[in-house]
Amino acid sequence: QVQLVESGGGLVQAGGSLKLSCAASGSGFRFNTMGWYRQAPGKQRDLVAIISPGGSTKYTDSVKGRFTISRDNAQNMVYLQMNGLKPEDTAVYYCTLLRTGVPELWGQGTQVTVSS
Numbered sequence: 716q717v718q719l720v721e722s723g724g725g726l727v728q729a730g731g732s733l734k735l736s737c738a739a740s741g742s743g744f745r746f747n748t749m750g751w752y753r754q755a756p757g758k759q760r761d762l763v764a765i766i767s768p769g770g771s772t773k774y775t776d777s778v779k780g781r782f783t784i785s786r787d788n789a790q791n792m793v794y795l796q797m798n799g800l801k802p803e804d805t806a807v808y809y810c811t812l813l814r815t816g817v818p819e820l821w822g823q824g825t826q827v828t829v830s831s
Contacts (some may be wrong), residue, residue: 717741717811717820724825731800731829737793737810737822745788751795753806753827764795765813777803800829802812 723735735751750765762772764784772784783796793810810822 716764717744717747717812719812719820719822720806721810721822721825724808724827726828726830727800729802729831730831731801732798733795733800733827734797735795735808735810735825735827737795739791739793739812744791744812748816749784749786749793750813750818751784751793752809752811752818753804754809754824755806758806759776760809766793776804800827802829802831805829 718740720738721735723733725733727733746768748765748767751763752760754760762775763778764772764782766772766784766786774782781799786793787799789811805828807824807826809824812820
């Protein structure tokens, strides 16, 4: 029943910052692990960060210290704050709801482009 809609993508210069938002509708949001994945053209869709219902987080090594995932269960929102952006961060970013560690529901994606 939950639906996900991402926003906040855009074009930024290397070293810049961007904050992505994911709005969830429907019931059960607060009980699920949420995550952000990204996919560059011709590449696999890879995990960026995940956050548990209680706020525990994990990050892929390439974004540690630069990206921060957060959630507001009262507002049914998930965020990804991205600092120190690099050209290799360029991708379509997807919000996802995970069940037993497996993505089960995806948003439509939002494009992030980082210029050098």
